[in-house]
Amino acid sequence: MxxxxxxxxxxxxxxxxxxxxxxxxxxxxxxxxxxxxxxxxxxxxxxxxxxxxxxxxxxxxxxxxxxxxxxxxxxxxxxxxxxxxxxxxxxxxxxxxxxxxxxxxxxxxxxxxxxxxxxxxxxxxxxxxxxxxxxxxxxxxxxxxxxxxxxxxxxxxxxxxxxxxxxxxxxxxxxxxxxxxxxxxxxxxxxxxxxxLRNSKLTVNASPEPVKKGKTITVTGALTRANWEDNKYHGYTKQSVQLQYRKKNSTTYTTLKTVTTDSKGNLKTTVKASADGYFRYKFAGTSTTPAVTATGDFVDVK
The missing domain is CATH 2.60.40 (Immunoglobulin-like)
Structure with missing residues (x-):
């Protein structure tokens, strides 16, 4: 025991x-x-x-x-x-x-x-x-x-x-x-x-901002979770995370693609700029780590 x-x-x-x-x-x-x-x-x-x-x-x-x-x-x-x-x-x-x-x-x-x-x-x-x-x-x-x-x-x-x-x-x-x-x-x-559950954190950053319509937006972020043995947060590796988007003045997010965290828990992908809106990452959670959603990051599309 x-x-x-x-x-x-x-x-x-x-x-x-x-x-x-x-x-x-x-x-x-x-x-x-x-x-x-x-x-x-x-x-x-x-x-x-x-x-x-x-x-x-x-x-x-x-x-x-x-x-x-x-x-x-x-x-x-x-x-x-x-x-x-x-x-x-x-x-x-x-x-x-x-x-x-x-x-x-x-x-x-x-x-x-x-x-x-x-x-x-x-x-x-x-x-x-x-x-x-x-x-x-x-x-x-x-x-x-x-x-x-x-x-x-x-x-x-x-x-x-x-x-x-x-x-x-x-x-x-x-x-x-x-x-x-x-x-x-x-x-x-x-x-x-x-x-x-080992508490989780998730960040997102979409850039550049502002961006011209049709140009490439790079969306980065990181998924981390609590380590109870050294009392720090570390990257949660090889986890599937959804990249989601909602248009300005809308209340609904749609999933654009699924991105996998790297060996340090980092996320990175690209999308084409279409209209003003918010990008966020969403993690569904596992049996040891809770679901978490990043706060949407606004991108102004010219």
């Missing part, structure tokens, strides 16, 4: 030791929640303490919590650049046992997304804060949380781009003796899906 977060990967035993005595504060401490959720998720999936087995070196047990999740909704795709924090909202239904007090200070729940196998995820992304839940019945609640992504902090590899699955978790300290470190835990995967 590879989870790049603000806490290092830990074994189940270490995770529980680190968690003991601190979970009660996670729901009220925004900076703590992500770390605690990651630790417990890793501890649960390490297998050492999955079903109430006491973890070596820990004073607490990880035991099942009577909770499940459904109606998980998340954006179909999430565009992530090189440095800026990105957050996306998730909603879901929490169903729990009548003896689970979701309004307790010792209880917290939240959504997350993961890449690869749920039992041995390649990566997982959580929220900075626990979800907020509105009680619907004595055993159900409507919850809203966020997934927070910080590409500049090394949360992602380029290989992480593409399809991810949605999941949710909930944990609760022993309500009778919270200091003993016992943690009740529930998590559930395959609740939904989204795509985490």
């Amino acid at each position: 590879r989870i790049r977060a603000t806490v290092a990967a830990v074994t189940g035993a270490v995770a529980l030791s680190a968690f003991a005595g601190t979970a009660a504060h996670a729901a009220g401490n925004d900076s703590a929640y992500r770390g605690e959720a990651v630790k417990i998720f890793q501890g649960a999936h390490a297998g050492a303490a999955k079903q109430g087995v006491k973890a070596t070196g820990s004073d607490g047990d990880l035991t099942p919590l009577d909770a499940s999740f459904s109606n998980f909704k998340i954006a179909s795709s999430i565009k992530v650049g090189t440095t800026n924090h990105v957050a996306t909202t998730v909603t879901y239904t929490l169903t729990h046992g009548a003896d689970v007090d979701i309004q307790s200070d010792e209880f917290a729940t939240g959504p997350f997304i993961y890449k690869g196998s749920y039992d041995d995820a390649d990566n997982a992304l959580f929220g900075d804060e626990p979800a907020t839940c509105k009680v619907v019945t004595t055993t159900t609640a409507s919850c809203t949380g966020k997934i927070d992504i910080y590409p500049g902090d090394g949360f992602l590899f380029n290989s992480d781009a593409g399809s991810w699955k949605g999941a949710a978790l909930a944990f609760d300290l022993d309500p009778v003796d919270p200091e003993n470190g016992d943690v009740a835990w529930a998590d559930q995967g395959a609740l939904g899906k989204t795509s985490v």
